[in-house]
Amino acid sequence: MRLTSQLDLVNSLDEPTAPGAPAGGTSVLERTEPVTSPVEPGDHERFSHYVRKEKILESALSGEPVVALCGKVWVPGRDPKKFPVCPTCQEIYEGLRPPADGED
Numbered sequence: 001m002r003l004t005s006q007l008d009l010v011n012s013l014d015e016p017t018a019p020g021a022p023a024g025g026t027s028v029l030e031r032t033e034p035v036t037s038p039v040e041p042g043d044h045e046r047f048s049h050y051v052r053k054e055k056i057l058e059s060a061l062s063g064e065p066v067v068a069l070c071g072k073v074w075v076p077g078r079d080p081k082k083f084p085v086c087p088t089c090q091e092i093y094e095g096l097r098p099p100a101d102g103e104d
């Protein structure tokens with residue numbers, strides 16, 4: 001009989017209560033937050049990006065990620081010659097003034 005009374009308790013929690021009646025049980029509200037992305041997923045993966053040469057070398061030795069002109073953060077590992085140049089990086093690079101020491 002104890003099992004029956006536990007089942008009755010569980011079933012009574014599933015039934016809605018009348019207005020003004022004391023609430024019983026616990027409810028779980030699931031909330032999904034939309035993921036907003038300014039670009040399609042993987043867009044940055046389709047381009048080669050502009051990063052200072054010394055930062056690429058440091059990353060190759062340490063495994064630390066680099067930050068491209070467009071803001072993408074990643075650990076370089078692919079041949080950049082196989083991909084087109086990121087249009088955002090290209091635009092920023094073209095807007096930079098030439099280095100004072102003559103190096104790129």
